[in-house]
Amino acid sequence: MTRAVVFDLDGTLIDSLPDIAAAANALLADHGMLPLPQTQIGGFVGMGERVFLDRLIAATALDAAEYDALMAEFITHYKASTGLTTVFPGALDAVKVLKAEGYKLGICTNKPGGPLAAVLDALDLTKWFDVIIAGDTLPVRKPDPAPLHLAFEQMGADMGVYVGDSDVDAETAQRAGVSFAFYTEGIRTKPIDAIPHDRAFDRFEDLPAICQEILRPI
Ligand SMILES: O=C(O)COP(=O)(O)O
Numbered sequence: 001m002t003r004a005v006v007f008d009l010d011g012t013l014i015d016s017l018p019d020i021a022a023a024a025n026a027l028l029a030d031h032g033m034l035p036l037p038q039t040q041i042g043g044f045v046g047m048g049e050r051v052f053l054d055r056l057i058a059a060t061a062l063d064a065a066e067y068d069a070l071m072a073e074f075i076t077h078y079k080a081s082t083g084l085t086t087v088f089p090g091a092l093d094a095v096k097v098l099k100a101e102g103y104k105l106g107i108c109t110n111k112p113g114g115p116l117a118a119v120l121d122a123l124d125l126t127k128w129f130d131v132i133i134a135g136d137t138l139p140v141r142k143p144d145p146a147p148l149h150l151a152f153e154q155m156g157a158d159m160g161v162y163v164g165d166s167d168v169d170a171e172t173a174q175r176a177g178v179s180f181a182f183y184t185e186g187i188r189t190k191p192i193d194a195i196p197h198d199r200a201f202d203r204f205e206d207l208p209a210i211c212q213e214i215l216r217p218i
């Protein structure tokens with residue numbers, strides 16, 4: 001029996017919105033524009049970098065005709081923006097407890113591979129995970145269930161839980177047929193009750209017990 005817990009990254013394991021906002025605002029500054037507030041930028045996160053940039057362009061005077069150049073500039077800023085990111089309180093301890101309890105551990109995020117590697121390196125997190133699936137690992141991304149399926153498959157898991165902070169994560173878990181543990185302190189733009197979940201939590205200390213309770217066959 002192989003049990004596995006897969007985590008979303010932004011807003012779940014790491015409090016990365018300050019760096020995502022800094023990267024977006026650096027792009028705006030390059031183009032002579034004023035910064036947007038962090039909470040507004042939080043509303044752009046969750047579906048990967050293309051949807052993020054589409055939403056940023058729609059909210060500003062950035063020129064959609066320069067899309068590819070804007071994306072390249074944004075990714076350059078994004079890779080360099082790691083200094084403001086922290087691991088959420090108790091998250092690393094929960095990871096260690098789960099590992100000690102024999103769970104395989106994975107990450108399945110919509111963050112693109114470049115910025116993903118940069119932030120995991122900066123926080124020394126890579127070593128804790130058996131598998132890491134980025135937003136651009138496959139041609140499709142969350143809420144398509146394929147990346148989450150791949151994470152569990154690569155770990156040979158037959159029992160699993162997905163841990164995330166958004167409606168995109170909830171939909172991904174549902175479509176993949178795995179339990180969903182919902183961290184309510186992340187980059188959430190909807191009320192807790194509007195996001196389907198098996199269990200919600202706001203303290204990572206509670207996660208190992210929740211995983212044990214809601215773990216079910218994949
Ligand atoms: O990059 C995003 O859009 C969101 O990243 P996440 O899937 O780790 O929350």
Ligand SMILES: [Mg+2]
Pocket residue numbers: 008009010011012046164165166186187
């Ligand atoms: Mg997230």
